[in-house]
Amino acid sequence: MRQDDLYINKIDWITIAIYAVLLLIGWFNIYAAVYDEQFPKSIFDLSINSGQQLVRIGVAVLIILLIMVADYRLFENLSWILYFLFLGFLIITPFIGKEVNGQTLSIGFGSLRIQPAEFAKFTTALALAKFMERPSFDLSQVKHQLQALAIIMLPVFFIMLQPDTGTAMVFSAFFIMFYREGMPQRYYVLGLTFIAISLLALGIENNLYLVVGVAAVIFLLIMIGKKKISRIISFAILGIVIIGYSYSLDYVVSKLPEHQQNRIMVLFNPDLDPLGAGWNVTQSKIAIGSGGFLGKGYLEGTQTKFDFVPEQHTDFIFCTLxxxxxxxxxxxxVTLFCALLVRLVMLAERQKNRFSRVYGYCVISILFFHFMINIAMTIGLFPVVGIPLPFFSYGGSSLWSFTILLFIFIKLDSHRIQLLGRMG
Structure with missing residues (x-):
């Protein structure tokens, strides 16, 4: 059997099939989101979003072909070059980029524009994989933890200057990969604790209730403890830290732009501003709820037809569905997305090369984060932060970056035998 035949047989066509189905369903939903029954246009019409997205899908197919014919060693060898290249793009974006709604996210010429922050996801994943493949790397060591964190935080810092909070949040998904690679569990316990405290502090209007709750827990722990003095001191310090953090969080939130403050408050009280900050989420939930069990039928969505949900073809595409x-x-x-993630976990676990495994889990982490947060956002379980649904939402940069992210891993997986040979 020829080497080329062996390579073709090793390509994971199941993952590619799921990708293609999601892409097709997303394209039809983009058309539904912009469909006007009074002035109907063809789905292929380049003057509307579905026609423009079809062109972008064509570019995505070309990108896939380029990735699949490229040498599999190219991505590992160019990891740092690509990382610093897009880091440079992030640095210059606020100065030469196009400003839209107070954000400077894209650079380019004329109608051809890209968002470097979207592509920084896969370049950061490559850089992390390259850094962590070293035999001496150990995530239990603080030095290595800080170095890996620095690789993540550099693009996050420049993305926040645009500012693009939603995309910056996506980089926290890499901690899912860190968990697989052996980061101590105490960091995750601490992180989840602070998330819980943050939600309590933001959700409770008067911090006095939080103070009383913390005091009650501390008192109970003191009463059941054997060494009361040491426990009193420990839990008193813990209580002061928690209370101080809750008030500090209030101060930080008060310094955010007004629209971001409103989005956070609407999460806990949807009726706070139903015609303003809460409009998108309220209308999205109405659209999803009105679909019932089988839906109203393709191109029959009333919420969609009358443009009740802003940005329905991008961040809120799920409510059209x-x-x-x-x-x-x-x-x-949702089952297709879950199947894709489960399949990718299977592929990542069968990698014998650490670079491929780490990169695979980076892919899983980013796709899972986008999928989870976007759907949670459309049903009111998470603040509106502008995170697209992979392969569904309208837009070139997001589609191309997700495609590159996924197909580099498919390419690496198809050459896992050769990669194993390199290890030997």
């Missing part, structure tokens, strides 16, 4: 295809259609798409 929910309204027109109902609970059943939503379940099918």
């Amino acid at each position: 929910g309204e027109e295809f109902g609970w059943l259609g939503s379940l099918i798409v």
Whole structure:
């Protein structure tokens, strides 16, 4: 058997098939989101979003072909070059980029524009994989933890200058990969604790209730302790830290732009501003709920037709699916995403090369974060932060970056035998 035949047989066509189905369903939903029954246009019409997205899908197919014919060693060898290249793009974006709604996210010429922050996800994943493949690397060592964290935080810092809070948040997904690679569990316990405290501090209007709750827990722990003095001191310090953190969080939130403050408050009280900050989420939930079990039918969504949900073809594309295809259609798409993630976990676990495994889990982490946060956002379980649904949402940069992210891993997996040979 020829080497080329062996390579073709090793390509994971199941993952590619799931990707293609999600891409196709997303494209049809983009058309539904912009469909006007009074002035109907073809789905292929380049003057509307579905036609423009089809061109972007064509570019994505070309990108896939380039990745699959390239030497699999190229991505590892160019990891740091690509990382610093897009870091440079992030640095210059606020100065030469196009400003839209107070954010400077894209650079380019004329109608050809890209968002460097989207592509920084896969370049950071490559850089982390390259850094962590070293035999001496150990995530239990603080030095290595800080070095890996610095690789993540450099692009995050420049993304926040744009400012693009939603995309910056995505980089926290790499901690899922860190967990697989052996980062001590105490960091995750501490992180989840602070998330819980943050939600309590933001959700409770009067911090006095939080103070009383913390004091009650401390008192109970003191009463059941054997060494009361040491426990009193420990838990008193813990209580002071928690209370101080809650008030500090209030101060930080008060310094955020007004629209971001409103989005956070609307999460805990949807009726706070139903015609303002809460409009998107309220209308999105109405659209999804009105779909019922089987939906209203393709191109029959009333919330969609009358433009009740802003940005429905981008960040809120899932509510188009929910309204027109109902609970059943939503379940099918969620199942497809879950199947993709499970499949990628299987591929990552069969890698014998650490570079490929780490990169694979970076892919899983980013896709999972986008999938989870976007859907949670559309049903009111997470603040509106502008995170697209992979392969569904309208846009070139997000589609191309997700495609590159995924197919580099598919390429590496197809050459796992050769990569194993290099290790030997």
